[in-house]
Amino acid sequence: MRYCAVAVVLYIASFLSITFLTGLCSSEQTLQLNDDVLGLIVFKSGFRDPYKSLDSWNEDDNSPCAWKFIKCNPGNSRVTQVSLDGLALSGKIGRGLEKLQSLKILSLSNNNLTGTINPELSLIPNLEMLNLSKNSLSGNIPSSVSNISSLQFLDLSHNSLSGPLLDNMFQNCFSLRYLSLAGNILEGPIPTSLPRCSTLNHLNLSNNHLSGNPDFSGGIWSLTRLRTLDLSKNVLSGSIPVGISVLHNLKELFLHGNQFSGSLPADIGLCPHLSKIDFSNNLITATLPESLQRLNALKLLSLSNNFLTGEFPQWIGQLSSLEYLDFSNNGLIGSLPTSMGDLKSLKLLSLSNNKLNGSIPDGLFDMELDELDLSRNELTGFIPHASSKLFESLQILDLSANNLKGDIPAEMGLFSKLRYLNMSWNHLESRMPPELGYFQNLTVLDLRNSGLIGSIPGDICDSGSLAILQLDVNSLTGPIPQEIGNCSSLYLLGLSHNDLSGQIPKSMSLLSKLKILKLEFNQLSGEIPQEVGMLENLLIANVSYNRLVGRLPSGGIFQTLDASAIEGNLGICSPLLKGPCTLNVPKPLVLDPYAYGNQMGNHNRQNEHSKNHTNFRHHRFLSVSAIVAISAAAVIAVGVMVISLLNASARRRIAFIDNALESMCSSSTRSSNMAAGKLILFDSKSSPDWLSATLDSILNKASEIGEGVFGTVYKASLGGQGTIVAIKKLVTSNTLQYQEEFDREVRILAKARHPNLIPLRGYYWTPQLQLLVSDYAVEGSLQARLHEPSPSSPLLSWPNRFKIVLGTAKGLAHLHHSFRPPIIHYNIKPSNILLDENLNPKISDFGLARLLTKLDRHVVSNRFQSAPGYVAPELACQSLRVNEKCDVYGFGVLILELVTGRRPVEYGEDNVVILSDHVKVLLEQGNMLDCVDLSMGHYPEDEVLPVLKLALVCTSQIPSSRPSMAEVVQILQVIKTPVQHRMEAF
Incomplete structure (x- = not known):
């Protein structure tokens, strides 16, 4: 019995001790969970959360594991992951996270966080991933953060971090596999402690201001586990030594946009897994290393904008996986090998601005290329015929500045995706095939100085997508086709230095997007259609050295052209030109007075005049026409002489001839509307003269609503119409002194119509008083x-x-x-x-x-x-x-x-x-x-x-x-x- 009692006592004691210990463990776990809640709430308090993404974070909860963007360890319910990417959070990274002792992943990328990186992030003992990319963080990178011994992933890219990288920054980065500091403002040399990151797979320091000669041999080449190395777009210099072959796992190598010189490492082809190489925009010289041909997995090879010399590699066809090849802007010589047709995966080929010669291999036009640029070389021969594969894929074709000859292949019109076609500066000496109008997506067509003959096809703009059409410096003849008005997307039209004849078509006024018009050095005749002056977006126009006559269009840019844009014509009327002004007046200036009578009042009277009487009347009116034309020419000549004597003011000369021409041609009644003391309203057919009688009632202190540098503004009612307008009384001490000049400048301002501009409605002018009339804004x-x-x-x-x-x-x-x-x-x-x-x-x-x-x-x-x-x-x-x-x-x-x-x-x-x-x-x-x-x-x-x-x-x-x-x-x-x-x- 005694032993049984002792056993019972021992059992009870052990049970109580176990219960006590279990209670202690439960209490400790609760405290830990409360630490996680408290830490996250404190962390959240530093943010502005515009979309209330963190509303589920409640400080009254016992555990944060049910909160959005939080993950926990199912064993102990401690927080292991906080991912707040792309929530538009702003503010600073404050304290609190150090409480999360089990946190492994912290990702705050793609927000608007500012301030510096909190060094206390290094107090999180088990942190494995830290992603603060795509924010607006500034200041230096704390070395304590990069030295977290457990850290495997560190991404601080695309911020505004600055200053040099401390040399001991990577002293304890033994676990680091991914490092990106790209897109910041970092400067100075690459730290010598970087090779201590021996497990690094991905290294990206691009788009900074890092400088100096990196330690390749004893440093970067020792990171044997590297798969991606990106040092592009810095200010790094020096040579790139051999030794890269130890990077057996390397797949992507980006060193472009620096100042590296010398030759490429000869053993680069011994990195068997390389798929992307970009050394463009450096100072690299010498020839291409032979080992490159061993890279069977290579998809991208770019060496553009360097100083490469020697023969174009004949082995290039062995790189069967190539999709992107760019050797542009170098000094390569020799011909293109026929084996280039074996690059069946190639999508982009750019060899422009080298010294390549010979013909274009037929195989290049039998591929599925998206972009082909062979411009600025010394290629000869004919343009190969293309296959159906190229029809369906090619988007950019540039063969300009070579010595190509022969016809433009008619099947080019079948390129369904072609957006850019440039064959300028060649010796084609062929006609433009009408099939060029078949293009569905063509935006740029450049055939300048290519020896074209014949006429411009009328259907060249049938697609409606063409934005740039350049046919300058050819031997094109015939008229500009009326169908040019179908080029509704055109903003540059270059037809200069040809032999085009006939009149400028009125349909050109339909080119509402046109900004640049080049028609100089042709045989165009007649007057420039007044409708062309309605092209509001036109910024540059040149019609010099043609056979044009008459007045320039009254609207748009034509009234502001300088002499170089209109000189060399038969008789354009402009005060900027010294030659005679030839008005293109229609011959039947005086009409048959009986013509309208015969149609309107005497419709049944026919054959009452004999043939002789008809001939007499015809000669009589021709004489009157001649007299009027001679009189007009005499008046113009007198006007030119008078203007020569009054050459003191260029502005007065422009206004004088403008008005003289208007009165001669009876083409405007503006002068009658510009009598001093008259209100000129641009949107009204009549010009009410109510203003002069009510000036005192308008221009008084009670009506004043504002005052500025150029004058005082008054509120007024427009006569009996009840329209409220704003009247600005200009300071006259420095204002244009001639009404014609004032009228011209105000009318230019009146053309500035836009939803966000107050429209100018009219003006009032006397030598002593100038007023501007505009809309009145109700809200002030x-x-x-x-x-x-x-x-x-x-x-x-x-x-x-x-x-x-x-x-x-x-x-x-x-x-x-x-x-x-x-x-x-x-x-x-x-x-x-x-x-x-x-x-x-x-x-x-x-x-x-x-x-x-x-x-x-x-x-x-x-x-x-x-x-x-x-x-x-x-x-x-x-x-x-x-x-x-x-x-x-x-x-x-x-x-x-x-x-x-x-x-x-x-x-x-x-x-x-x-x-x-x-x-x-x-x-x-x-x-x-x-x-x-x-x-x-x-x-x-x-x-x-x-x-x-x-x-x-x-x-x-x-x-x-x-x-x-x-x-x-x-x-x-x-x-x-x-x-x-x-x-x-x-």
Whole structure:
């Protein structure tokens, strides 16, 4: 019994001890789980989460294992993985993660994280993967992070990390298999400790500023497990020694975009698994190593833009797996081997700008190439006939600048995917086959200086996709086909230096996208159709050295062409030319007075006039025509003589002849509408004269709504029509002094029609008073809405502010890029950005500098005083060179003002704050979002941050560093694209 009692006591004691120990273990595990919850909540607090992706992270939960983007170890429920890729998170990587002692994977890529990399990440003892790529992290890379002994994967690419890499950075990287620091601003040499990463499979240090001569022999070549080596786009130099053959596992080798010199390593062909080699854009010389022909798995070989010499490799056909071959821009000589036809997998072949000779192997045109570029060589012979395989695949064909001859193969029209065709600068001496019109996708057709004869096929633009057509410097004859109007996508048309004859077809006015028109040195005759002047996008035109006569088109670019673009014709009427002006007046200038009577009143009277009477009447009217033509010529001659005597002012001379020609030809009644004291309305058939009687009632202090450098703005009602307009009274001290000049410049401004521009409706002119009439904006100016809002006006939200930024950019881009010379606003600021009822921006007061005889110091001084902070710095210290970049600067300040809600210059008691400088400082500190105007409520940081950065680029002190407004519009449209679409684009 005693032994039984002792046994029971021992059993109970052991049971109690086990229960106690189990309780302790459970308590410890609970504490650990609470550490994970606490660490993740603290970590989350440093982020802004615009899409509420982390809403499931609740601090009241006992375990984080059910949270989104979290994975746990099923054995102990500790967090092992945190993956927050592509959630548009912003903010900084703060503390908290060091609590996650079992964490193995941390991935925060493709977000908007800023600030520096937290060195405390190295306190996570078991971390195996760290991915912080595609963010906006800055500062140096902490050596403690790269020395985490358990780390196998480290990706810090595509950030703004800077500074040199510490030499001991890779002291403890024994486990590292993947390392990418690409796309940063790192500088200095590659650390000598890198060979300690002996298990490295993937090394990418591309797109940085690394320099010096890398240690290949004792360093990089010792990483024998490497499969990918990418040191491209740095400033590395020196030679690449032999020894690469030890990298038996190497598959991809990218050293392009550096300053490597010397020859390629002779043993490169002993890396049997190499599939991609790119040494392009270096200083490599000598010949290609023979060992390259052993790389049977090679798919990409690029050695372009080097100084290679010697014979083109005849063994190239042995690289049967090649898909991409680029030897362009070297000094290779010799002929192309017929074995190139054996490269059945080849998709791109570029051998341009070498010294290759001989003929093109037939086999090249029997492949499934996407791109073939043999341009700028010394190739001879005929263009081979293509196979059906090439018809279905080829997209780019460039055979330009060779010595090819013979016909253009007719079957080229069967290339269904061809987008670019260039056979210029050859000796084809053939006709253009009509089959060229069969192209379905052709965008560029360049046949300049290729010896073409015959006429231009009428169906050359049947596809409707052609954007560039260049047929200059040939022997083409006949007229420009009327079907040229079918080239609806054309923006460059080059037909110069041919023997084309006949008139310029009116159908050319249908080329609404045309920007460049080259017709010089032909035999074109007659007048340039007035309809061609309606091409609003035309920026460059040249019709010199033809047989053209008459007046230039009154619209578009033709009134601003210089003499070199119109000289050498029979009789173009322009004050820029010294020769006679020949008006192409129709011969039957005086019509038969009975003709309309016979048709309208005496329709039944026939055969009442004898044949003699008819002949007499015919001769009589020919005489009158001759007299009128002689009189017109005499008047023109007198006009030219008078103009020669009045050559003191080029502008006055232009206006004088314009008006003289208009009155001679009876082609315009504009002069009658320009009587002093008359209101000229461009959109109205009549010009009401109500304004002169009511000037005192309009131009008074009560009607004044604004004042600027160029004058004062008043609100007025348009006579009895009840239309509210804005009247700007210009400062007349420096304004154009002749009404004809004033009228011409104002009418140019009136053509600037765009949804984001306030249209100019008309003007009023006397020598003492000049007024401009434009639309009135109901919602007032951005200045008032942003800085002086009424209590009833809602605050401007971010979507509305972005709409204003983008709309203003589009309006300025239209002024800069749709006119030649461009229309410069010169005075971009919020008071000149008006808002309609939907808060769409409308730019006002654009181009008023055109109405000044000169931009004098007084105007510039007033500009600085009236708009401090908006004026480009070059205007203060240089010679008043006003161009588009001045507007870009003002636009950048406008962005800063919209995003921050602050004025460009703010005066305190002890200091002056320049807004652009203030934002730059915050950017350097990584606190850029601290300047955002909180009154606009919620805003997406992935839009606000890049918009602010764009503003700083626009306000660069160096004008050439500022983007064009067209580029600004493109950048803003990319910023506005949804996040997922931007990810797909990358």
